[in-house]
Amino acid sequence: MAHHELTMPATEAQVRALRVNDTVTLNGTLYGIRDATQIHMFDRGRRTRFDLRGHAVIHTAPNVRKVPPSAEHPAGYAPLCVGTTTSARMERFTRPLMTGYGIRLVIGKGGLGGESLAAFGELGGAYLAIIGGTAALETTWVEAIEDVDLDDLNPESLWKFRVKGFGPLLVAMDAHGASIYSTVSQHARDARAAVLASLGVDRGS
Numbered sequence: 001m002a003h004h005e006l007t008m009p010a011t012e013a014q015v016r017a018l019r020v021n022d023t024v025t026l027n028g029t030l031y032g033i034r035d036a037t038q039i040h041m042f043d044r045g046r047r048t049r050f051d052l053r054g055h056a057v058i059h060t061a062p063n064v065r066k067v068p069p070s071a072e073h074p075a076g077y078a079p080l081c082v083g084t085t086t087s088a089r090m091e092r093f094t095r096p097l098m099t100g101y102g103i104r105l106v107i108g109k110g111g112l113g114g115e116s117l118a119a120f121g122e123l124g125g126a127y128l129a130i131i132g133g134t135a136a137l138e139t140t141w142v143e144a145i146e147d148v149d150l151d152d153l154n155p156e157s158l159w160k161f162r163v164k165g166f167g168p169l170l171v172a173m174d175a176h177g178a179s180i181y182s183t184v185s186q187h188a189r190d191a192r193a194a195v196l197a198s199l200g201v202d203r204g205s
Helices: 012-016 035-043 088-101 114-123 135-140 180-198
Strands: 003-007 023-033 056-059 063-066 077-081 105-108 126-129 142-149 158-173
Touching: 023 105, 035 088, 077 135, 077 142, 088 105, 088 114, 114 126, 114 158, 135 142, 158 180
Parallel strands: 003 023, 023 056, 056 105, 105 126
Antiparallel strands: 023 158, 063 077, 126 158, 142 158
8 A cells, every 4th residue: 555645637647556545645626526517517518618637526516605706715715615425426427527528536435336447447547535424624625716617506516626635535446447345345245145154044045
């Protein structure tokens, strides 16, 4: 296991160097995205003015407060709570984000599926996991909301955060076909089979 400090955007080589169970801390720019954002981008043909190449997205719809634009709050929003939502609902958007926009890293809870894992391997990406219930801590890693696009979808806008020391995050899926979610699932199936066998339960009955 290794720890990686990445200042975004990241190169393909940097992302392919990540391995499951490594940890990552991000600095610089991080983009917030969620279900409605991607539905509008990929199902309804909307585009963003942001250049997402080499960047990371986090599955979030943050709680923010509208404030006068200032040096501290350049987009006119103050971050109140930048939490992370479950990623599974957004499985179908991983490959389009990578092929259409050049995204390298996806951050969320609960992992993604086989299609995303294949895309990470083919295109050079990874999934970074956050433990549920840490929104208050995550918010301290956000220095400012620098910009926002597709803001008619608020709070599921496309958010541009400036972050410092965002992490450590766990590499849960990498570009080499490894996924902690697949490993945990297999261990659970094996444990279930062992318990049933110890009880003399015929799984075929």
